[in-house]
Amino acid sequence: LRTNGSLCSICADRATGKHYGAASCDGCKGFFRRSVRKNHAYTCRFSRQCVVDKDKRNQCRYCRLKKCFRAGMRKEAVQNERDRISCRREGQAAGSLSISVLLQAEASTQQFSSWTPAAHSDITAKKIALVGDVCESMKQQLLLLVEWAKRIPDFCELPVDDRVCLVIDSAPHLGGGSAYSLCWNSHDDLPVTGNDFVIPVSGPELEVSKVAARILEELVRPLRELDITDSEFACLKAIIFFAPDCPGLESPQPVRRVRFQAQVLLDEATCEQRGRFGELLLMLPPLQSVAWQMVEQLQLARLLGEASVDSLLQEMLLGEGASAAATASTAAATRASDNFTSVILPVPTGKFGSIYHFNMLNLRGAFLKFSRQADSEQYF
Amino acid sequence: LRTNGSLCSICADRATGKHYGAASCDGCKGFFRRSVRKNHAYTCRFSRQCVVDKDKRNQCRYCRLKKCFRAGMRKEAVQNERDRISCRREGQAAGSLSISVLLQAEASTQQFSSWTPAAHSDITAKKIALVGDVCESMKQQLLLLVEWAKRIPDFCELPVDDRVCLVIDSAPHLGGGSAYSLCWNSHDDLPVTGNDFVIPVSGPELEVSKVAARILEELVRPLRELDITDSEFACLKAIIFFAPDCPGLESPQPVRRVRFQAQVLLDEATCEQRGRFGELLLMLPPLQSVAWQMVEQLQLARLLGEASVDSLLQEMLLGEGASAAATASTAAATRASDNFTSVILPVPTGKFGSIYHFNMLNLRGAFLKFSRQADSEQYF
DNA sequence: CTAATTAGGTCAAAGGTCTA
DNA sequence: GTAGACCTTTGACCTAATTA
Numbered sequence: 001l002r003t004n005g006s007l008c009s010i011c012a013d014r015a016t017g018k019h020y021g022a023a024s025c026d027g028c029k030g031f032f033r034r035s036v037r038k039n040h041a042y043t044c045r046f047s048r049q050c051v052v053d054k055d056k057r058n059q060c061r062y063c064r065l066k067k068c069f070r071a072g073m074r075k076e077a078v079q080n081e082r083d084r085i086s087c088r089r090e091g092q093a094a095g096s097l098s099i100s101v102l103l104q105a106e107a108s109t110q111q112f113s114s115w116t117p118a119a120h121s122d123i124t125a126k127k128i129a130l131v132g133d134v135c136e137s138m139k140q141q142l143l144l145l146v147e148w149a150k151r152i153p154d155f156c157e158l159p160v161d162d163r164v165c166l167v168i169d170s171a172p173h174l175g176g177g178s179a180y181s182l183c184w185n186s187h188d189d190l191p192v193t194g195n196d197f198v199i200p201v202s203g204p205e206l207e208v209s210k211v212a213a214r215i216l217e218e219l220v221r222p223l224r225e226l227d228i229t230d231s232e233f234a235c236l237k238a239i240i241f242f243a244p245d246c247p248g249l250e251s252p253q254p255v256r257r258v259r260f261q262a263q264v265l266l267d268e269a270t271c272e273q274r275g276r277f278g279e280l281l282l283m284l285p286p287l288q289s290v291a292w293q294m295v296e297q298l299q300l301a302r303l304l305g306e307a308s309v310d311s312l313l314q315e316m317l318l319g320e321g322a323s324a325a326a327t328a329s330t331a332a333a334t335r336a337s338d339n340f341t342s343v344i345l346p347v348p349t350g351k352f353g354s355i356y357h358f359n360m361l362n363l364r365g366a367f368l369k370f371s372r373q374a375d376s377e378q379y380f
Numbered sequence: 381l382r383t384n385g386s387l388c389s390i391c392a393d394r395a396t397g398k399h400y401g402a403a404s405c406d407g408c409k410g411f412f413r414r415s416v417r418k419n420h421a422y423t424c425r426f427s428r429q430c431v432v433d434k435d436k437r438n439q440c441r442y443c444r445l446k447k448c449f450r451a452g453m454r455k456e457a458v459q460n461e462r463d464r465i466s467c468r469r470e471g472q473a474a475g476s477l478s479i480s481v482l483l484q485a486e487a488s489t490q491q492f493s494s495w496t497p498a499a500h501s502d503i504t505a506k507k508i509a510l511v512g513d514v515c516e517s518m519k520q521q522l523l524l525l526v527e528w529a530k531r532i533p534d535f536c537e538l539p540v541d542d543r544v545c546l547v548i549d550s551a552p553h554l555g556g557g558s559a560y561s562l563c564w565n566s567h568d569d570l571p572v573t574g575n576d577f578v579i580p581v582s583g584p585e586l587e588v589s590k591v592a593a594r595i596l597e598e599l600v601r602p603l604r605e606l607d608i609t610d611s612e613f614a615c616l617k618a619i620i621f622f623a624p625d626c627p628g629l630e631s632p633q634p635v636r637r638v639r640f641q642a643q644v645l646l647d648e649a650t651c652e653q654r655g656r657f658g659e660l661l662l663m664l665p666p667l668q669s670v671a672w673q674m675v676e677q678l679q680l681a682r683l684l685g686e687a688s689v690d691s692l693l694q695e696m697l698l699g700e701g702a703s704a705a706a707t708a709s710t711a712a713a714t715r716a717s718d719n720f721t722s723v724i725l726p727v728p729t730g731k732f733g734s735i736y737h738f739n740m741l742n743l744r745g746a747f748l749k750f751s752r753q754a755d756s757e758q759y760f
Numbered sequence: 761c762t763a764a765t766t767a768g769g770t771c772a773a774a775g776g777t778c779t780a
Numbered sequence: 781g782t783a784g785a786c787c788t789t790t791g792a793c794c795t796a797a798t799t800a
Contacts, residue, residue, distance in 0.1 A: 396785095406783095406785060406786080407784050407785085408784095409784090410783065410784055410785095414783090438783075462789080462790090
């Protein structure tokens with residue numbers, strides 16, 4: 001009667017209006033208020049994936065509260081005193097970085113991707129990835145990463161050299177299909193690259209399979225168990241990307257500030273679920289580790305001549321000078337990215353030394369050189 | 381009080397209100413709920429005409445339940461089981477790990493250390509560390525690490541092989557003077573090893589100095605800026621140590637639980653200071669990175685013959701077989717640790733392969749082998 | 761000014777706990 | 781394992797403050 005037919009977005013019972021930011025029933029409304037007021041820390045007796053519906057909503061308070069937050073309820077909307085029913089307006093956060101900026105950046109680069117979640121269903125149709133395919137995926141992801149970064153105002157305000165540094169440094173973690181995107185795309189039991197190959201745990205290439213096993217065990221599984229949300233993922237990506245310790249950074253301080261912002265946003269996005277924020281941040285060390293192993297394996301594969309690492313990627317990831325085939329293959333890379341609003345230009349040939357940078361990212365030199373070309377600034 | 385003089389319509393005891401559709405006492409209320417929930421089918425031993433009153437209500441369940449229904453109780457009014465309310469259970473489920481346990485573990489291993497903060501004042505008196513000195517420091521720290529771990533009950537409850545795994549895996553991060561202990565001991569502008577050497581930023585050994593610079597820039601400085609407390613440091617150490625992704629772990633789940641505990645303790649230790657918890661956890665990736673570089677440099681130094689890496693440490697950190705000098709040097713190591721309640725026994729000689737484990741920790745093999753000696757279990 | 765919303769509050773009757 | 785005295789949580793229903 002009082003509700004125009006809408007359902008509670010938490011338990012699908014009849015909603016009595018919007019409460020604390022989400023259409024909900026009186027039960028969930030009261031539950032949320034009590035939980036926030038008493039600062040309750042529930043624990044799930046199962047695996048934090050309980051079904052929350054009208055019948056079962058009282059069976060797990062942890063999962064019910066989690067769903068309240070995910071449905072959009074904000075704890076700030078719960079007022080403490082009776083006469084504080086004022087200020088009902090929407091308050092905007094202080095910093096320029098916000099969840100919505102990050103979500104939009106994610107969304108608008110998703111459209112460039114040829115791969116869509118809907119096409120995800122048929123695993124058997126996918127080809128098995130060899131080292132070369134992984135490299136190809138990494139290259140594609142790297143182009144997307146630039147697009148993504150450009151949609152974040154704080155990124156655009158950085159010095160151009162630092163922008164380049166950040167993209168390059170985070171390539172193995174984010175742009176590389178290696179870790180981040182693999183987590184995102186993968187099935188429970190099979191890593192899938194951005195270009196729709198699967199990496200089998202027991203495949204023809206032993207070393208690749210080893211990485212696949214680590215991805216599943218150390219990254220995909222914990223993230224599935226946490227059941228990470230889009231917002232959380234977006235924040236995590238920003239935290240990884242804005243790395244103040246990134247080598248070669250001119251002014252790390254602005255980067256540190258942005259990461260701080262992102263980190264606080266993640267904390268808020270986890271909605272007070274006990275321990276969740278920490279568990280999400282603790283994904284970073286294994287992510288870093290797996291990303292490095294990935295790069296290691298590519299290097300190894302290159303040495304053994306098992307794979308034809310694309311020259312552009314080789315230049316970028318391994319810090320080697322472009323080979324004779326560079327011109328042709330980078331031209332292809334440029335073609336392949338015609339539908340991007342910007343491309344990463346072919347890197348000028350040249351040796352960048354063979355010093356083994358510990359972050360395993362000698363690509364910096366290549367990109368820094370690239371970025372100093374006057375006409376390239378428009379791309380960043 | 382709450383019952384306005386009405387009687388239980390089943391047994392005529394004092395009613396505590398309407399329950400399931402009938403005015404009833406707590407006894408009949410509970411009896412009805414249990415009966416319906418468990419779907420009990422009682423039988424009457426007499427002629428199904430038993431008297432049900434306050435005194436005799438427990439003499440025939442069949443007749444009591446029948447009277448409940450006749451009084452108007454409806455089984456539809458009995459709901460599904462709900463979540464647990466109890467908070468007493470959380471007291472023990474919260475685990476034995478606490479701030480005080482961690483602080484005590486820290487304190488009681490500090491006493492073994494020859495180095496004391498008070499002796500810290502005169503930097504100029506300290507010797508400049510060469511690679512060999514760094515190794516010596518790492519060895520000492522590793523012994524301390526075992527002592528530290530043994531004072532944490534959760535550690536002692538783990539399978540012996542997993543205990544060994546954890547010590548070895550975290551050696552470069554914690555036991556190794558490389559990162560953690562260096563941060564702790566160091567001045568603002570000069571890293572100091574556990575054995576009281578300084579690592580100069582511009583010293584005779586270029587590679588060592590590079591690491592020193594990273595330690596200062598990426599670890600010491602941020603930690604100074606945060607002005608980390610003892611409690612926070614203790615938690616951070618535990619978080620690093622209890623690494624569920626540690627390779628070779630038999631049962632990662634208990635380790636993950638302990639790390640969760642430690643992580644939540646750190647959150648509490650930061651006392652609600654906005655962003656502080658996150659900033660502290662974000663120290664882990666650079667810590668990991670620096671630790672790896674440290675191990676890398678040791679390996680490099682060994683290859684170049686610049687340093688005489690102690691055989692025990694070599695065995696443990698680089699995964700190489702003990703050299704000819706092993707017996708002598710491990711004997712020295714044992715002597716040096718006479719005042720520990722346990723020592724790490726000399727590792728039996730043997731090759732452990734030269735496969736480059738990505739975590740840069742081939743030591744696992746060495747320690748696992750060690751741990752399988754029956755008489756060695758007492759040391760863990 | 762009134763209606764629509766959505767804060768806050770109440771308390772009967774669900775639930776669970778725990779000793780005997 | 782059950783019984784039942786005792787405590788907590790739920791949610792339907794209420795009032796009140798703000799806003800269109």
